[in-house]
Amino acid sequence: DSGVTQTPKHLITATGQRVTLRCSPRSGDLSVYWYQQSLDQGLQFLIQYYNGEERAKGNILERFSAQQFPDLHSELNLSSLELGDSALYFCASSVGGRDKETQYFGPGTRLLVL
Amino acid sequence: AQSVTQLGSHVSVSEGALVLLRCNYSSSVPPYLFWYVQYPNQGLQLLLKYTSAATLVKGINGFEAEFKKSETSFHLTKPSAHMSDAAEYFCAVITSGAGSYQLTFGKGTKLSVIP
Numbered sequence: 595d596s597g598v599t600q601t602p603k604h605l606i607t608a609t610g611q612r613v614t615l616r617c618s619p620r621s622g623d624l625s626v627y628w629y630q631q632s633l634d635q636g637l638q639f640l641i642q643y644y645n646g647e648e649r650a651k652g653n654i655l656e657r658f659s660a661q662q663f664p665d666l667h668s669e670l671n672l673s674s675l676e677l678g679d680s681a682l683y684f685c686a687s688s689v690g691g692r693d694k695e696t697q698y699f700g701p702g703t704r705l706l707v708l
Numbered sequence: 709a710q711s712v713t714q715l716g717s718h719v720s721v722s723e724g725a726l727v728l729l730r731c732n733y734s735s736s737v738p739p740y741l742f743w744y745v746q747y748p749n750q751g752l753q754l755l756l757k758y759t760s761a762a763t764l765v766k767g768i769n770g771f772e773a774e775f776k777k778s779e780t781s782f783h784l785t786k787p788s789a790h791m792s793d794a795a796e797y798f799c800a801v802i803t804s805g806a807g808s809y810q811l812t813f814g815k816g817t818k819l820s821v822i823p
Contacts, residue, residue, distance in 0.1 A: 637813040650808030693809040694759040699752040
């Protein structure tokens, strides 16, 4: 158990809908990362937050957005969903978002768009 | 941009045999490298990481990796495979920009262990 929790574990929805994925980092970690794992794209970095502020953006679509709240949990919002958004979405956390730090991954949310 | 390449999307070994999973990096500066393992229907777990201290890094579950600058490699090895090692393994490098650091992953190598 990494200490990172993600809800829900599974999500099935329809095209055009909007969903919210939730992540709680390990106790004491200030940095949260979101990654997407799909069969065709592999594991890709989406976005990083540090202590409530956006730190970096990766291959995140404009239909996707995220935020980190004062209690440090984070939410990833996916809107106008398409079939191709079906994937496993991971959240990871680290202490300060620095280069040598280990990122601890949650169990993921499996999203299926029908 | 820093990247990693994992050679072999599938590797099969017999139980008790040597495990060798290959990873080569592309970086103009000394990289920070990681190996993660993903068991079926689970998240990623860190096996080990290289952060420019010792070139031979020991990790969990008997795995180790050696950083070889001359070969730009960071191959993962285990002397004797166990059935429980069957999983997908990802090599990753830290990429940075404007004060932020993210993991860039290889495409993964699925390890099968044959009894």
